[in-house]
Amino acid sequence: EVHLVESGGGLVQPGGSLRLSCAASGFTFSDHYMDWVRQAPGEGLEWVGRIKNKAKSYITEYAASVKGRFTISRDDSQNSVFLQMNSLRTEDTAVYFCARDSSSGAYFPNWGQGSLVTVSS
Amino acid sequence: DIVMTQSPDSLAVSLGERATINCKSSQSVFYSSNNKNQLGWYQQKPGQPPKLLIYGASTRESGVPDRFSGSGSGTDFTLTISSLQAEDVAVYYCQQYYSIPRTFGQGTKVEIK
Numbered sequence: 001e002v003h004l005v006e007s008g009g010g011l012v013q014p015g016g017s018l019r020l021s022c023a024a025s026g027f028t029f030s031d032h033y034m035d036w037v038r039q040a041p042g043e044g045l046e047w048v049g050r051i052k053n054k055a056k057s058y059i060t061e062y063a064a065s066v067k068g069r070f071t072i073s074r075d076d077s078q079n080s081v082f083l084q085m086n087s088l089r090t091e092d093t094a095v096y097f098c099a100r101d102s103s104s105g106a107y108f109p110n111w112g113q114g115s116l117v118t119v120s121s
Numbered sequence: 122d123i124v125m126t127q128s129p130d131s132l133a134v135s136l137g138e139r140a141t142i143n144c145k146s147s148q149s150v151f152y153s154s155n156n157k158n159q160l161g162w163y164q165q166k167p168g169q170p171p172k173l174l175i176y177g178a179s180t181r182e183s184g185v186p187d188r189f190s191g192s193g194s195g196t197d198f199t200l201t202i203s204s205l206q207a208e209d210v211a212v213y214y215c216q217q218y219y220s221i222p223r224t225f226g227q228g229t230k231v232e233i234k
Contacts, residue, residue, distance in 0.1 A: 047222050047223040047225070097171075106159060108161075108163075109173050109182065111170035
């Protein structure tokens with residue numbers, strides 16, 4: 001069974017940094033692209049970005065709203081993906097989900113439970 | 122970016138009745154290389170992550186009840202719940218995976234009438 005567990009969320013001041021982790025199990029992690037999706041309180045879903053697999057040179061892609069501030073990385077030896085968030089803004093307040101890409105690198109069959117990030121002074 | 126627009130924003134349906142949610146993309150999400158529409162549907166219940174229901178516009182994910190069905194092609198898509206059950210109360214999202222950035226519709230809240 002696929003299992004994704006996020007950690008690292010919390011309260012941070014505007015302009016601060018935070019690093020989220022997502023530990024994966026139940027599938028061949030190194031084969032899959034991994035994504036981050038966020039959801040502001042009471043709002044809809046917003047794709048944050050993704051990291052491809054080794055075969056695709058670990059290429060990363062980001063939403064315009066986070067490009068240049070957020071960085072996605074992965075450690076295939078630890079079956080983990082990370083989201084480094086810098087220069088945080090109040091509008092980054094959200095639950096952050098990690099999601100496994102389908103084999104074709106497209107839709108999201110599996111999601112973690114999410115980690116809440118609150119950006120506030 | 123491809124804009125996904127769902128309608129209605131919310132609907133209330135009696136138990137056992139049909140619920141229909143529409144999703145329109147700002148450009149075609151039909152991928153000619155694999156002859157598939159790059160469109161998925163998700164269900165999200167309060168306090169839970171989204172759950173994939175449908176991919177390829179009409180293929181049910183494993184374990185999803187057959188009362189859920191997807192249809193449409195190009196820019197216009199529909200999610201139908203043929204006989205609404207109490208456990209189907211949720212917010213439903215469509216998502217395109219034709220291009221980056223991946224984009225979602227704003228969500229449709231389904232309630233019991």
